Amino acid sequence: MEKKLKIDVEALKRSLLLRRPLKARFKLPMSEDEAYAYLLAAMMAEVEYRHRSFCTSEDMENQLHEIAHWLTSSSPKFGMLLCGGCGNGKSTMLKAFQQLLNNLHIPKSFNDGTYGIQIVDAKYIAYLCKNNYDAYRKLISVDMLGIDDLGTEPSEVMDYGNVYTPVIDLLTKRYEEQLFTIITTNLTPQQIREHYDDRIADRLNEMVEKIVFKNGTYRNNQLIHKLSKSCKIMISNIKSVTLRLSQKKFNFLMNGINAKFFMDIMSHLTASFSMDEDDTEPQLVYGPTAFFHLYKLAERWEVAPEDVLHIMYDLEQNGLIKYSLSENEFAIELCITRFTSTDAVVHKGNNCDTPLDELCFEMMTKKQISEAIARNDSLITLHFPMITLRAFTLKKDENANESVYGVVQNP
Numbered sequence: 001m002e003k004k005l006k007i008d009v010e011a012l013k014r015s016l017l018l019r020r021p022l023k024a025r026f027k028l029p030m031s032e033d034e035a036y037a038y039l040l041a042a043m044m045a046e047v048e049y050r051h052r053s054f055c056t057s058e059d060m061e062n063q064l065h066e067i068a069h070w071l072t073s074s075s076p077k078f079g080m081l082l083c084g085g086c087g088n089g090k091s092t093m094l095k096a097f098q099q100l101l102n103n104l105h106i107p108k109s110f111n112d113g114t115y116g117i118q119i120v121d122a123k124y125i126a127y128l129c130k131n132n133y134d135a136y137r138k139l140i141s142v143d144m145l146g147i148d149d150l151g152t153e154p155s156e157v158m159d160y161g162n163v164y165t166p167v168i169d170l171l172t173k174r175y176e177e178q179l180f181t182i183i184t185t186n187l188t189p190q191q192i193r194e195h196y197d198d199r200i201a202d203r204l205n206e207m208v209e210k211i212v213f214k215n216g217t218y219r220n221n222q223l224i225h226k227l228s229k230s231c232k233i234m235i236s237n238i239k240s241v242t243l244r245l246s247q248k249k250f251n252f253l254m255n256g257i258n259a260k261f262f263m264d265i266m267s268h269l270t271a272s273f274s275m276d277e278d279d280t281e282p283q284l285v286y287g288p289t290a291f292f293h294l295y296k297l298a299e300r301w302e303v304a305p306e307d308v309l310h311i312m313y314d315l316e317q318n319g320l321i322k323y324s325l326s327e328n329e330f331a332i333e334l335c336i337t338r339f340t341s342t343d344a345v346v347h348k349g350n351n352c353d354t355p356l357d358e359l360c361f362e363m364m365t366k367k368q369i370s371e372a373i374a375r376n377d378s379l380i381t382l383h384f385p386m387i388t389l390r391a392f393t394l395k396k397d398e399n400a401n402e403s404v405y406g407v408v409q410n411p
Helices: 009-019 032-049 058-072 090-104 122-131 133-140 166-177 189-207 247-255 259-266 294-301 305-317 366-378 386-392
Strands: 079-084 118-121 144-150 157-159 162-164 180-185 208-213 232-245 270-275 283-293 321-326 329-334 338-341 346-348 380-385 408-410
Touching: 032 058, 032 090, 058 090, 058 208, 079 090, 079 189, 090 118, 090 144, 090 180, 090 321, 118 122, 122 133, 122 144, 122 157, 122 166, 122 305, 133 166, 133 305, 144 166, 166 189, 180 189, 189 208, 232 247, 247 259, 247 380, 259 283, 259 294, 259 305, 259 329, 283 294, 294 305, 294 329, 305 321
Parallel strands: 079 180, 079 208, 118 144, 118 321, 144 180
Antiparallel strands: 157 162, 232 270, 232 338, 232 380, 270 283, 283 329, 321 329, 338 346, 380 408
């Protein structure tokens, strides 16, 4: 008599998933309406930071609602594709999302820092693959990646006779690992299929939520108008910067060869502030951030462009900066505790350590309280007046003749 084999499919499935757990999808920890408001504010700040007036439209509102819905829902897709014509806000939206993440300080699991997205230009991915393969391999596997201007890069690069397909290989790996990816492109879905072949197009369909930007270009001045005449946007230099560092970060900064580059970056920080009629003091909109062009920075620091990338990566890995690179332009945000603008107003930086006086001890265990106090006591405070930072700059103004004050260090 033939025996029938009985298999508990559900039990077998659970056993297999224990070996390889489902990968969690990133979600904003808020409602869809709240996400829409946050995205709108970030978009306005990003536009105004570029000395432009924010231009709203029904198309933009629909785009923001679609993005907010995806970022707060339990979607099986782990990426987003922003597609449409030139100059209609796709790259600005990506950068606005990056700044929003930087300001929200959303913690990762297991105390593994906070979420942040790295942005790179598609052409730069090809450059990295050919000129700095180690950095390219690391880029492939970052937790959150923004790829700007997909389709502008060369399909293949050759290095010592070896042919590589940088963007295809990167997308393939991120598809396999289900890594969070946001892409901007001027290509239509059909053009993507023709450019990258059916296999990549099908994988993109599986991994990304498509948001179509149907509006025209914002680079046409006829489309630009003032959102509000009562709000004044100001770009301000920084008067002083304060950092609170762990002993490890302090040792890296003081003893590492990259310290001089970090100081040079700090000497070029600017911030954007708004001043409404009802405000008694300026409100921080964006920054403090430093902006450099990759090749000009390489010339400034007298190193090769790939060495600049190594320096940035090293500073980021040691928790001192966060940066994005798009079209060879760096936007570098320093992990500082507080800073003072030129009008002597003190603002909080983006360092996510919570001061002791802001902790809710009533909700903490004795162990948590003692650990918080010990950590606070172990931090080293560094205060840099801007006049000091300018003395460290790697490309001094020969006509400058300013006295230099030392760094104030408090244990």
